[in-house]
Amino acid sequence: MASIKHSFNPATDIPPLNNKVILITGANTGLGKQTALELAQHSPAQIWLTSRDFTKGQTAVEEVQKIASPGTKIHLLQLDLSSFASIKSAAKTFLSSVSRLDILFLNAGVLGHPPALTDEGYEIHMGTNHLGHALLLKLLTPLLNKTSQETPGGPSRVVSLTSIGYRLSDSSIHFHKLRQPDGLPQILRYIQSKLANLLYAKEVAKRYRESKIVSVHPGEVDTELFSREPGDEQVRFLVEEVAPKRVGSLEEGVKNQIWAAVAEVESGAYYEPVGRRAEEGLANDVVMARMLWEWT
Numbered sequence: 001m002a003s004i005k006h007s008f009n010p011a012t013d014i015p016p017l018n019n020k021v022i023l024i025t026g027a028n029t030g031l032g033k034q035t036a037l038e039l040a041q042h043s044p045a046q047i048w049l050t051s052r053d054f055t056k057g058q059t060a061v062e063e064v065q066k067i068a069s070p071g072t073k074i075h076l077l078q079l080d081l082s083s084f085a086s087i088k089s090a091a092k093t094f095l096s097s098v099s100r101l102d103i104l105f106l107n108a109g110v111l112g113h114p115p116a117l118t119d120e121g122y123e124i125h126m127g128t129n130h131l132g133h134a135l136l137l138k139l140l141t142p143l144l145n146k147t148s149q150e151t152p153g154g155p156s157r158v159v160s161l162t163s164i165g166y167r168l169s170d171s172s173i174h175f176h177k178l179r180q181p182d183g184l185p186q187i188l189r190y191i192q193s194k195l196a197n198l199l200y201a202k203e204v205a206k207r208y209r210e211s212k213i214v215s216v217h218p219g220e221v222d223t224e225l226f227s228r229e230p231g232d233e234q235v236r237f238l239v240e241e242v243a244p245k246r247v248g249s250l251e252e253g254v255k256n257q258i259w260a261a262v263a264e265v266e267s268g269a270y271y272e273p274v275g276r277r278a279e280e281g282l283a284n285d286v287v288m289a290r291m292l293w294e295w296t
Contacts, residue, residue, distance in 0.1 A: 006275035008259045010038040015262055017044035021100050021147075023140075025050045025079065025133065026108025028060040031161070031218055031257070034250040035105060036060070038258055040068035047072065048094065050079035050108065081108055081132030082118040091139035100147040101140060103261050106133040106160040106197070111190050115182035123178050129193035133160065134200060134296050145210040158204075158213040159260045164272065166195040169282055175295050195282055198270050199289040200296065205268030207293075212267040216260050218253045219273045 022039060026032040027049035036047050047064065051057025057076045065074040077094055080086040109129045118127030137158065148155040169191050177183030184192070201215040256273040263275060272278045282288065 006259060006263070008255050008263075008274045010255065010258055011041075013262075014039065014042045014258065017042045017102075019100075020044045020102040021046045021048070021098050022103045022105070023048045023050070023077070023094065023101060024105040024107055025081065025136070027051065027105075028053065028056040031250060031254055032105065032107040033060050033064070034254045035107065035258060036064045036074070037067060038254060039103075039261075040064050040072055040074065043069040044072055044102075046075060046098065048075045048077050048098075050077045050090065052078070052080045054078055079108075079136075081128045081136070082124060084120055084132075084135060087132055087135050088139065091136060094140070095143060098143075100150070101143045102147055102151070102156050104137070104140060104144065104156070104158045105257060105261070106137065106158065107257070108133070109161065109193075112186065115186075117179075117181050121179055123181060123183070123189055125189040125193040126178050126196060129190075130196035130200065131296065133197070137204070141208060141211070145208070148210045156211040157261050157265075158201075158211060159257050160197050160201045160213065160215045161257060162197040162201075162215040162217060162270065163191075163194040164217045165191050166198055166283065167281055169195050172282075172288060173292060175291070196292055198283055199285070199292050201270070202268045202286075203289050203293040209267070212265060214260050214265050214267065215270045216256045217270075217272045218256055219248055 017039065022044050024032045024036055024047065027036050028051035032049070036049055040047055049057060049060055049064065051060065054076070057078065061074045061076045068074055077090050079090040110125055113124045116124040118124060118131070120127065122131055144156040144158065169188070173192050173196060174184060198215045201213045204213050256271060256275070259275050260271055265271070269277055270279050270283055
């Protein structure tokens with residue numbers, strides 16, 4: 001399924017965000033920080049940036065606060081998505097600090113990570129990119145739904161970053177290998193996690209209709225995901241040969257996810273830049289989506 005692209009200029013097309021509270025995971029750098037920089041200029045009440053590293057996160061908060069609209073407050077929330085304990089602690093802190101949540105960006109991610117397991121024993125890419133965000137979303141869903149009920153202008157919004165790379169998946173999510181640090185080639189470990197981001201958003205949309213959730217591909221952009229030490233040969237080729245020739249600016253890269261946060265969208269849909277529906281292949285696998293939901 002495909003649709004036409006949309007033109008989108010954040011400076012002129014983001015509506016006033018008065019009174020809105022926004023949370024962005026992985027916002028100390030890259031797409032997350034750039035998203036905060038763009039949205040902060042449109043008068044939201046609060047933007048919360050998450051970061052594993054407190055010092056880097058605080059630096060990002062100060063940078064965003066400098067250009068924010070008068071009255072907009074920028075906050076830091078320390079969060080490690082590879083640790084359920086950290087996720088629960090961060091959610092508790094956030095929920096005790098705010099009374100609403102209008103937009104949630106599930107933006108953080110890892111690519112090319114050496115073989116490793118999360119604190120709970122899951123492969124690091126799937127554990128961080130999918131399971132960590134799934135737990136965070138579960139903990140914040142009651143507040144998202146409450147905000148939707150109290151907001152005449154429309155439901156709250158969840159934007160989950162996936163990747164067009166899901167199309168390279170070899171046929172399915174290998175659930176039986178997700179407790180192994182290196183049960184699959186490194187690039188496939190990442191690709192599976194991005195397919196999970198897309199399919200999980202579809203399942204959430206079916207089961208929770210109070211808020212809207214979409215998944216988006218930002219395009220090939222210059223982020224720190226591409227600055228990690230290369231791992232296997234496929235990741236090395238991606239990092240050293242493909243990325244330098246195709247990456248665009250962060251300013252271009254954030255357009256799709258910001259568009260998805262403020263435009264008219266269909267809950268559960270997947271969008272490529274900008275605002276173009278483009279589900280194909282495994283993105284339409286309803287059986288695998290249900291299996292992922294049950295496994296998660």
